[in-house]
Amino acid sequence: AQSVAQPEDQVNVAEGNPLTVKCTYSVSGNPYLFWYVQYPNRGLQFLLKYITGDNLVKGSYGFEAEFNKSQTSFHLKKPSALVSDSALYFCAVRFTGTASKLTFGTGTRLQVTL
């Protein structure tokens, strides 16, 4: 069965420092991986996706993610965190097939402080 795991409930980082939010996955076959962000009282906002090709994927708001097949990981990164990046971040995986569901991780709360 496909699944994603986010091992950290919360990540704290100072503004201006690099941030990493971790995600590992388990799928049979090629993974289709996504990151979403959720601000308070809002829906999930698409950040980026990995389908195939370059292992470093660039997305919205300066975020990027690194796909590592040997470690089955897809960590979200940003070189310099902003206070406004504070939110809940979800990693998700999707199977092959049409209209297939997203399977989400448990989420990681990112807290960026001054």
Next chain:
Amino acid sequence: EPEVTQTPSHQVTQMGQEVILRCVPISNHLYFYWYRQILGQKVEFLVSFYNNEISEKSEIFDDQFSVERPDGSNFTLKIRSTKLEDSAMYFCASSFGGGPNQPQHFGDGTRLSIL
């Protein structure tokens, strides 16, 4: 930028009552989804819908649930006889294509509270 819109933002209903949650997907999107998020838990898939048919549904989506696209713009989720455990945030999503590389775009959700 086009958005998925959901109404109402908050719905309070007595247990056993029927509730309809409404969504207007992005206008040129063809694939529609419902997810839910119980407070403090992860987002869970309920159902996907394409060409006026359910494509996939989870074990949560039992006979109490139904979906409909009654016209060219709305996509609804009906819960026939609500239970306390149906209290959750319900998210509608849509995508242009159905392939796994297509990102799904989410609305802001409807918070459903069952009393």
